[in-house]
Amino acid sequence: MTDMLYVLDLLGTIAFAASGALTGVRKQMDLLGVIMLGIVTATGGGVLRDVLMNDLPPFCFKNELYLYLAVGTSLLVFITPRRFEQQRNLLLMLDALGLGTFAVIGTMKALTYHLGFMGAIIMGVMTATCGGLVRDVLCNDIPLILQREIYASACIVGCTALYVMNLYSFPQAASLTVSAAIVIAIRCIAILRGWHLPRKFLQN
Template sequence: MNLLYVLDLIGTAAFAASGALAGVRRNMDMLGVLVLGLVTAIGGGTLRDILLGDTPPFCLKDETYLYISIAIALLTFFGHHVLDRYSNPLLFFDAIGLGTFVVIGTGKALDFHTGFIGAVTMGVMTATAGGVIRDMLSSQVPLILQKEIYASACIVGGVLFYILDRMGWSRPSVMLIAAGVVVGLRLLAIRHNWALPTAPPKTYPTKEK
């Protein structure tokens, strides 16, 4: 079992927990929690594979991903009270999933001979598309449309992956460093409330009386 596969399974489990916990907090039934767990875990990778022309998608070639997603979603459904003892477990799981999925997506895109923009885009898509689907299904504004450091952390990780890979670093080292940077940026942003700047509000001149 190589490092790439291990990271992929870790990301799948983390995102499945993230999606399932979002369903629990929206008072969904067991099926709803399972659906959110599945789409969060495999949605981004499935879209990536379709765009790269690697069909059938990864989760249908190796159903281990489906089994892990279902198992973690069920564990979250029945044991969510344990997770609720900790601060922001949903955001923590999301951070782990972001880091692992960015390196999976970027690395696979490079293996399919995409360029710089294509590789980074596939990495960001792998990491964020499942969360977008999760948020939309649970009637939430997707995190990538908010001012939080989220997709921007994925872009940094994807760019770093591409640069180090082109410099000839070993692929396992590149994956660990890039994933660590993404997870670290995301957790630091959560802790310190970092956010991207927004456009300044329009000001209107006051009329003198």
């Protein structure tokens, strides 16, 4: 993994942990609940990916820096939640950054393990979104990614781009950068413009 990707991965971990911990504070969970929700949101997607691909123990138990970052961020959020709430735009940007990074890492790993097209896309989307999905399930909410906006769909576009570039043997560093940038760009534009996917209403 390139150094830049590793740095982005750690930044994404912090952003996702902050999102989980903030949700915990809003739901009036206790200190430990907030930390657990931070850890699960930050690492849940990657852990599920590693379980399905049998690369165990999962990544964050091999390099515990991910876990320490998640715990540290959650503690900070618990102590000063208002400071994080006020930085909503910064958090949204970091979250988009994490989304793109996690997605391309998941797809890259699927390609290394010789999964097919569906496997490559699903592992990418799963790595990027399943932490947040478990966060919502634990908080007794319907997962946001099933209902809302351009989030998982941004991952699908970027992961497909990575799959195609890999098929045509583009240099890996360039492919990773381009496809992560695609996810981040789509996600940011979608936030700014309020884009969302179509829904179906049975009463129509």
